Amino acid sequence: EAGVTQSPTHLIKTRGQQATLRCSPISGHTSVYWYQQALGLGLQFLLWYDEGEERNRGNFPPRFSGRQFPNYSSELNVNALELEDSALYLCASSLDRGQNTGELFFGEGSRLTVL
Amino acid sequence: AQKVTQAQTEISVVEKEDVTLDCVYETRDTTYYLFWYKQPPSGELVFLIRRNSFDEQNEISGRYSWNFQKSTSSFNFTITASQVVDSAVYFCALSEASSGGGADGLTFGKGTHLIIQP
Numbered sequence: 001e002a003g004v005t006q007s008p009t010h011l012i013k014t015r016g017q018q019a020t021l022r023c024s025p026i027s028g029h030t031s032v033y034w035y036q037q038a039l040g041l042g043l044q045f046l047l048w049y050d051e052g053e054e055r056n057r058g059n060f061p062p063r064f065s066g067r068q069f070p071n072y073s074s075e076l077n078v079n080a081l082e083l084e085d086s087a088l089y090l091c092a093s094s095l096d097r098g099q100n101t102g103e104l105f106f107g108e109g110s111r112l113t114v115l
Numbered sequence: 116a117q118k119v120t121q122a123q124t125e126i127s128v129v130e131k132e133d134v135t136l137d138c139v140y141e142t143r144d145t146t147y148y149l150f151w152y153k154q155p156p157s158g159e160l161v162f163l164i165r166r167n168s169f170d171e172q173n174e175i176s177g178r179y180s181w182n183f184q185k186s187t188s189s190f191n192f193t194i195t196a197s198q199v200v201d202s203a204v205y206f207c208a209l210s211e212a213s214s215g216g217g218a219d220g221l222t223f224g225k226g227t228h229l230i231i232q233p
Contacts, residue, residue: 004159033219043160043206043223056219088158103165108158 002027004107006091012113013081021076021110025093031055032074033094033104034066038087046089049074081114088112117142119209121224128197129232136192136227138207144168146212149183149190154204154226166190194229202231 005024013019025032034046045058049068057064063079072093078085088111092104118141128134140149151163164174166183174181178195194201207224 040225042225045219045221048219058219090158090160092160103162104160105162106160 004091004093004105006089006107006110008110009108010111010113012115014115015081015083017081017114019078019081019085019112021078021089021091021112022073023076023091023093023107024073025091026095026105029093029095029105030072031094032068032072033092034074034076035090035092036060036087037090037109038084041087043090047076078112083114086112086114117144117147117209117211117222119207119222119224121205121207121227123227124225125228125230127230127232130199131196133193133195134197134229134231136194136205136207136229138190138192138224140188140190140207140209142188142209142211144211144213148210148212150208150210150221151181151190151192152206152208152223154206156203160206163192197229197231199231199233202229204228 004026007022011019031050033048036044036046046060047066048056052068066074066076068074088109090106090109092106094104120139123137126134147168149166152160153163154160164181171183171185180193182191204226206226208221210220
């Protein structure tokens, strides 16, 4: 069974540009989570989608947005890129909406570099 | 507010040594969940264990063991007879029931980079 897949693996952008990252969850998982792992800051929760709806978002500005498609895949968009957006963006999926388990299945991440 | 502290930024040991990774947490909830995740060089985090606040029994899984002590707010992770393949970044995480107990409420520590030298 395929795990969580993310694309692209690496992405290089310049300040002010937009970045789009994609995630395909494990088959049957309806919840998708996005995390940012920036150097020195650890893992920060970004967004949670379930059944096509945004259920919660972390403490990030509105230029971080996304959506979940009917097939449960998800897209993360970062507008007006800033240097500090350089990070590894991890997508995770969960079968049970992550409720009371925290057992997430992660992809290998998309490394975004902003120059 | 919930907080997870992993004071050890990096640990380096020689293969076959035992090593303990420390995790100290802060929470005002009486019901909460603690986790350990492993992040190998490939990047993806791998779920290792989940513990709820009412279960203080220690757990052993092969060479891995976990010691949960509410009295000291600690959830430490020990690897016995370490192997080179154990080299990774290990994250401790906490989720409070009052925030739904779900994965969106997970607070991660900053991780401990474990290096096992052959």
